Structure formats: structure tokens, C-alpha cells
Amino acid sequence: MSTHDSQSLSLYQEEIMEHYRDPLHHGALDHATIVQTERNSSCGDELTFYLQIENGVVTDVSFEGEGCAISQATASMLTEDLIGKSVDTIQAMTPDDITELIQIPLGPTRLKCALLSLQAVTHGTAEYTKKQKES
Amino acid sequence: MKSSLSSDFPMLDSGLTYLDSAASSLTPVPVISAMDQYYSTYRSNVHRGLYTTSETATHRFEQARETVARFIDASPAEIIWTSGATLSLNMAAYLAAQLLHAGDEILITRFEHHSNYLPWQRLAAERGLTLTLIDPDPETFLINAEMVAAAITSKTRLIAMTHVSNVTGAVLPIAEIAKLAQERNIMTIVDACQSVAHLPVSFRELGVDFFAFSGHKMYGPTGVGVLAIREGLHDQLEPWILGGGMVDVVSSTTSTWHDAPSKFEAGTPPIAEAIGLGAAVEWINQHGGITKFAAHESTLYAELIETLQSFPEISLVGFSGDTRNHCGAVSFIFAGVHGHDVAAILAEHNVAARAGHHCCQPLMQFFHVASTTRVSLGAYSTSADIAQLAKALANVRQLQK
Numbered sequence: 001m002s003t004h005d006s007q008s009l010s011l012y013q014e015e016i017m018e019h020y021r022d023p024l025h026h027g028a029l030d031h032a033t034i035v036q037t038e039r040n041s042s043c044g045d046e047l048t049f050y051l052q053i054e055n056g057v058v059t060d061v062s063f064e065g066e067g068c069a070i071s072q073a074t075a076s077m078l079t080e081d082l083i084g085k086s087v088d089t090i091q092a093m094t095p096d097d098i099t100e101l102i103q104i105p106l107g108p109t110r111l112k113c114a115l116l117s118l119q120a121v122t123h124g125t126a127e128y129t130k131k132q133k134e135s
Numbered sequence: 136m137k138s139s140l141s142s143d144f145p146m147l148d149s150g151l152t153y154l155d156s157a158a159s160s161l162t163p164v165p166v167i168s169a170m171d172q173y174y175s176t177y178r179s180n181v182h183r184g185l186y187t188t189s190e191t192a193t194h195r196f197e198q199a200r201e202t203v204a205r206f207i208d209a210s211p212a213e214i215i216w217t218s219g220a221t222l223s224l225n226m227a228a229y230l231a232a233q234l235l236h237a238g239d240e241i242l243i244t245r246f247e248h249h250s251n252y253l254p255w256q257r258l259a260a261e262r263g264l265t266l267t268l269i270d271p272d273p274e275t276f277l278i279n280a281e282m283v284a285a286a287i288t289s290k291t292r293l294i295a296m297t298h299v300s301n302v303t304g305a306v307l308p309i310a311e312i313a314k315l316a317q318e319r320n321i322m323t324i325v326d327a328c329q330s331v332a333h334l335p336v337s338f339r340e341l342g343v344d345f346f347a348f349s350g351h352k353m354y355g356p357t358g359v360g361v362l363a364i365r366e367g368l369h370d371q372l373e374p375w376i377l378g379g380g381m382v383d384v385v386s387s388t389t390s391t392w393h394d395a396p397s398k399f400e401a402g403t404p405p406i407a408e409a410i411g412l413g414a415a416v417e418w419i420n421q422h423g424g425i426t427k428f429a430a431h432e433s434t435l436y437a438e439l440i441e442t443l444q445s446f447p448e449i450s451l452v453g454f455s456g457d458t459r460n461h462c463g464a465v466s467f468i469f470a471g472v473h474g475h476d477v478a479a480i481l482a483e484h485n486v487a488a489r490a491g492h493h494c495c496q497p498l499m500q501f502f503h504v505a506s507t508t509r510v511s512l513g514a515y516s517t518s519a520d521i522a523q524l525a526k527a528l529a530n531v532r533q534l535q536k
């Protein structure tokens with residue numbers, strides 16, 4: 001692959017490309033405690049996150065869906081980050097946590113692609129907590 | 136090679152390859168100056184003051200209406216200023232609805248932008264009308280007059296259609312369709328957003344009832360558009376928006392309206408923007424007119440198609456196989472690469488293009504795609520822009536899995 005100056009500023013840096021080409025924890029998870037799908041209506045992308053929760057902590061995670069390199073790579077990077085985290089911690093995650101995780105400067109349009117994963121896990125855990133309280 | 140027009144477009148100074156004119160065209164300096172001149176030397180409201188600047192503002196504003204009327208071959212009274220095509224089309228739906236009855240059928244095409252789709256969808260639901268979609272031919276991806284004729288039923292009272300698809304650039308034979316419609320006493324509404332700056336048009340010769348477009352896609356400013364309404368309809372229609380500037384006499388219980396265009400233009404209009412749009416038309420005329428732009432763009436369009444087709448990874452979406460059926464815009468899919476990533480790589484090479492559903496979800500469903508990447512041309516586009524696009528597209532390959 002050729003490298004020249006403009007590409008050193010590219011969004012598509014080595015790490016992003018690796019996660020995009022070969023995502024971690026990709027596919028459905030049997031017996032998941034939380035299954036949450038989110039859509040980005042502007043591009044039609046769809047991501048589903050599967051979380052397995054034991055004693056309020058994520059013990060396993062996976063994702064599947066269609067999307068651009070940024071949304072897929074972010075989802076892959078996030079899966080690694082989530083294991084061992086508590087439901088409460090995940091529910092409180094913010095866009096800043098995502099930009100810190102992926103370490104690339106995104107404009108507002110592409111930020112939406114990256115935040116689709118965050119939406120899936122925060123919405124999924126919030127829903128889970130609500131149900132726990134009700135039962 | 137730069138375009139001879141490029142010196143009029145400060146936006147191009149940085150070497151930007153702008154291939155998104157279907158979303159919005161760039162603005163030439165004379166248009167910006169005309170609006171600046173209004174704001175700095177005769178800034179006043181129109182139609183109200185007896186002092187000089189208000190009279191100048193009124194004069195220039197009405198001159199702009201005449202200029203735009205001549206440009207589309209309509210009478211000045213037929214030109215209604217709006218904030219843009221979206222308002223024009225919503226207004227057209229409201230006005231046309233006055234002449235429809237429960238059980239009537241509205242025909243629209245699969246090509247429609249959401250702004251010429253949703254107003255009809257809601258109207259049909261609210262008023263008990265039938266809404267029927269005309270699909271493009273599955274092989275040519277075009278809609279011809281025979282297809283429209285075949286779709287017309289005894290209930291059809293209105294046909295709303297785009298002149299040129301903002302996704303595929305497909306051109307519809309509006310004059311032929313309007314003739315069919317007239318013979319059957321069916322109203323016609325045309326979304327001319329993607330045609331007025333790219334094809335010579337005559338509102339009179341097309342023979343349609345309503346004709347909508349935006350200023351910002353024809354080298355004018357944002358915030359202004361036009362709804363042309365055929366003169367013969369003016370007396371049959373009640374205005375949609377009520378307020379200042381449109382009334383003849385207001386009494387406690389009833390009011391009477393001015394004649395068109397004022398009747399349909401309540402409130403302070405987009406004065407600077409209308410003047411800017413008039414200046415845009417003058418700029419077009421000074422540079423040879425739309426006939427010349429169309430010739431230039433059709434040569435480039437063929438070049439663009441050839442360039443895209445030279446990439447085995449690229450499939451064109453909705454291309455008929457003959458560039459003569461298209462103008463302005465073309466959509467494509469790059470195998471294995473999401474449209475956002477294509478557009479982002481293009482952006483990294485200073486090429487402005489667009490990825491998404493282009494506000495045409497029904498058409499995306501027809502093509503079974505979630506989104507496409509679209510490139511589109513303007514009068515200032517050049518072969519160098521297409522060469523830069525090709526260079527950038529070669530770099531998209533790095534994203535293939």
C-alpha cells in the first residue's frame with residue numbers, strides 16, 4: 001500500500017483498518033442477557049450488540065451488523081473494552097470515552113458512525129437496569 | 136485545466152474538486168456582490184415604504200422576479216418566491232389539494248425526493264386519496280411517457296414528478312407526460328430542482344401546472360426558491376399562508392386578496408436572496424446560458440461515466456446505458472466498501488462527493504441498497520475534476536476487505 005503525506009492524516013489508520021478487516025468478537029452471542037440493535041437513519045447502518053451479564057458485570061460480548069469502516073472498527077474496539085465492566089459503568093459512558101478509545105479525530109458526520117456502538121450499549125444496559133428494577 | 140468560470144468562484148481557489156453540485160451549487164462573486172449591495176446600500180423592506188431605498192429594494196426585487204420569469208419562460212405573476220423547493224412542493228401540495236376530492240388518485244414516481252413524496256403521502260392519508268407509485272423500468276431505470284400513461288386510471292387527478300432524478304440523473308419526458316395529463320384533465324407538479332440549472336426549460340412549453348425549484352442549486356443563494364403556478368389556476372386557489380402584503384381589504388369577518396403573485400406571498404419575502412437569485416440568472420446568461428452549460432456538462436457526464444466504468448469494482452446505480460438519458464448526477468457502489476468510506480477517502484483527496492440515501496429512501500429500496508455514493512456536475516466542473524476523482528477512487532481500493 002502506498003503511503004504519502006495526505007494519508008498520514010487519514011482516518012483509516014493501521015489500527016482502525018485491522019479492526020475493520022478482522023473485527024474482534026464478531027457474530028451473534030447465544031444466551032446473551034442483553035441484545036440491542038441501533039440504526040443510523042442517515043446511512044441505513046445497523047449494529048446489534050450482545051452482552052452477557054453475570055452479577056452486574058459483562059462476562060462476554062459480541063456484535064454484528066453492517067456499516068462503514070469507522071462504525072465497524074469502533075464496535076470491534078469497544079467489545080474489548082467492555083469485558084469486565086459493570087452495567088452501571090457502561091450505562092454512564094459518553095462520546096468522550098469513544099473518541100478516547102479510537103484515538104482518531106472525527107468530524108461530526110463520522111462521529112455518528114462511531115457513536116452507533118455507544119448508543120447500542122448504553123441503551124441496552126439502561127433497558128436492562130430498568131427491567132431489573134421492575135422485577 | 137481550470138474552468139474559465141472558476142475565477143468567479145472563490146470556493147475553488149483552494150483547489151477543491153467540487154462534485155456535489157446536486158446538493159448545492161457554488162455561488163459566483165456577482166451573486167454575493169448583489170446581495171452585499173442590497174445589505175449595504177438599499178437595505179429596506181419591499182412594497183411598504185415611500186422612501187428611496189425601499190423603492191429601490193422593491194424595484195430590484197421585482198426585477199429579479201422578471202429575470203427569473205424570463206429564465207424559465209413564465210410570466211412574472213406566475214413566479215411565487217418561497218424559501219426553497221421544499222416549501223414550494225409543500226405549498227403545491229396544499230394548493231392542489233383544494234382541487235382534489237376523497238377517492239381521487241395521485242401518481243408520483245419512485246424517483247421523488249422526500250420533499251415531493253412526504254407531502255403527498257400525508258395528504259393522501261388525511262384526505263382519503265390513493266397514492267400510486269410509478270416504478271422505473273427494471274432494465275433501463277427510466278420512466279417514459281408510455282409508463283405514465285399505463286399507470287393513469289379514471290381516478291387519477293394529479294401527477295407529481297421530478298424532472299431529473301437527484302440520484303441517477305435520469306431525465307423524465309415532462310412535456311410528453313404533461314400533454315397526456317392535460318388531455319385527461321389531470322394536474323401536473325414538477326420538481327425542477329435538478330433541471331433548471333442543467334437543461335434549458337420553458338414552463339410554458341412544458342405545459343405543467345406547478346413547477347418548483349431552489350435557488351441554491353442554480354448558483355444562487357440559500358433561503359430562496361420558486362413555485363411557478365400556471366396563471367389559469369390563480370383564481371381557483373386560496374392562498375396557503377396568510378399575513379401581511381397579500382391582502383386587499385381586511386374587515387372583521389372577511390378579507391380579499393391581492394392578485395398573484397402577492398396573494399401567495401404573505402410576509403416579508405427573502406429579499407436579498409431573491410435579488411441574489413436574479414443575479415445568478417444574469418450570471419448564467421452572461422456566460423452563454425443554460426444551453427451552453429448543458430452542452431459542457433453532457434460532454435463531462437460522458438467522461439465521468441467512462442471513468443467510473445473503468446473501475447471493475449464500481450457498479451453504477453440506475454444508469455440506463457446511454458448518457459443522453461441523464462444529466463448532472465450519477466450514483467454508484469464501490470464493491471466491498473461502504474459509501475461513507477468512499478466519500479471519506481474522496482474527501483481526503485479534496486474531492487467533495489456525497490454518500491447516503493440522498494433523501495430518496497423509496498428509490499434506495501427499489502435498487503435494494505441502503506445508500507450510494509453520488510457525484511454531480513456544475514458549469515464550473517472540468518475534466519481535471521474527473522481526473523482527480525479517478526485518482527481518489529484508486530485509493531478507495533485500500534478499503535476493500
Ligand SMILES: Cc1ncc(COP(=O)(O)O)c(C=O)c1O
Pocket residue numbers: 157158219220221222248250251297299300301326328329349351494
Ligand atoms: C430533486 C430534489 N427535490 C427537492 C429538493 C429539496 O430542495 P431544498 O432542500 O433546497 O428545499 C432537492 C434537494 O436536495 C432535490 O434534489
